[in-house]
Amino acid sequence: MTVTRTIWVLGNWKQNLLREPAAQLAEAVAAGLPGALGGVTGVRAGIAPTYLALDRVAPHTGDGVAAPRLLAQDVAAQDSGAFTGEVGPAMLREAHVSAAIIGHSERRAQFGDTDELVARKLASALAGGLDVVLCVGERLEQRDAGEHESVVISQLSAALAKLPPELEPSRVAVAYEPVWAIGTGRTATPEQASSMHAAIRAWLDAEGHRGADRSLLYGGSVKPTNATELLAAGDIDGFLVGGASLDPRSFLDIVTCAADHVRAS
Numbered sequence: 264m265t266v267t268r269t270i271w272v273l274g275n276w277k278q279n280l281l282r283e284p285a286a287q288l289a290e291a292v293a294a295g296l297p298g299a300l301g302g303v304t305g306v307r308a309g310i311a312p313t314y315l316a317l318d319r320v321a322p323h324t325g326d327g328v329a330a331p332r333l334l335a336q337d338v339a340a341q342d343s344g345a346f347t348g349e350v351g352p353a354m355l356r357e358a359h360v361s362a363a364i365i366g367h368s369e370r371r372a373q374f375g376d377t378d379e380l381v382a383r384k385l386a387s388a389l390a391g392g393l394d395v396v397l398c399v400g401e402r403l404e405q406r407d408a409g410e411h412e413s414v415v416i417s418q419l420s421a422a423l424a425k426l427p428p429e430l431e432p433s434r435v436a437v438a439y440e441p442v443w444a445i446g447t448g449r450t451a452t453p454e455q456a457s458s459m460h461a462a463i464r465a466w467l468d469a470e471g472h473r474g475a476d477r478s479l480l481y482g483g484s485v486k487p488t489n490a491t492e493l494l495a496a497g498d499i500d501g502f503l504v505g506g507a508s509l510d511p512r513s514f515l516d517i518v519t520c521a522a523d524h525v526r527a528s
């Protein structure tokens with residue numbers, strides 16, 4: 264049986280764009296998406312603006328196959344209460360967000376998102392009805408020391424191991440983002456990305472987390488010029504795109520690479 268996993272092309276806009284330019288970028292992505300997909304239904308796009316731009320971006324998003332989905336870049340580990348500065352899952356859902364990125368390396372490195380906090384955010388998001396893109400990835404010195412697989416598997420394990428069974432993470436995609444490839448212009452080679460994805464999928468399967476069904480995304484300096492060869496390496500079910508997602512043409516060109524890949528396979 265051939266497994267047909269959805270290919271995702273997700274734009275993480277990070278801390279960029281005031282509300283009006285964010286709305287304009289969302290409008291351009293939404294307008295160009297049907298053409299970029301060319302009728303291919305196995306590819307879905309999504310965009311993750313800042314919290315403050317969500318309401319301006321939301322009208323250009325939706326859950327239909329040819330509309331970009333609306334994502335948040337983070338989510339609080341708790342629903343509501345005395346947690347200054349936090350935004351909980353119900354608040355995000357009210358703002359039409361359907362999924363949250365959790366555990367991005369920038370949050371892990373700069374904002375204290377430990378494995379333990381990532382696990383609590385994951386449980387909070389799933390309990391609150393959000394889908395999740397769970398980010399994992401090693402630093403350069405960990406790769407140089409040959410520890411990349413064990414680092415990534417331990418991040419995954421910490422996030423998934425203590426989830427209550429009723430939150431079995433059927434709605435979790437995993438994004439492998441090697442830290443040394445983010446914003447550096449240095450992409451992982453297709454072989455490096457594909458071999459890590461195979462290791463992640465094998466671990467998920469072994470632990471009963473249905474690796475075969477789960478979309479595994481790659482992130483780190485993805486551009487229209489390298490997207491096709493990354494997809495061709497196998498085991499890569501789309502991308503989490505930073506810098507290139509701020510330009511509608513390059514983001515949509517990556518979507519087209521994904522659609523061409525699906526059409527050819």
Ligand SMILES: O=C(CO)COP(=O)(O)O
Pocket residue numbers: 275367440444445446447448482483484485503504505506507
């Ligand atoms: O961090 C990323 C997406 O979440 C990747 O960023 P770049 O595409 O800018 O390297």
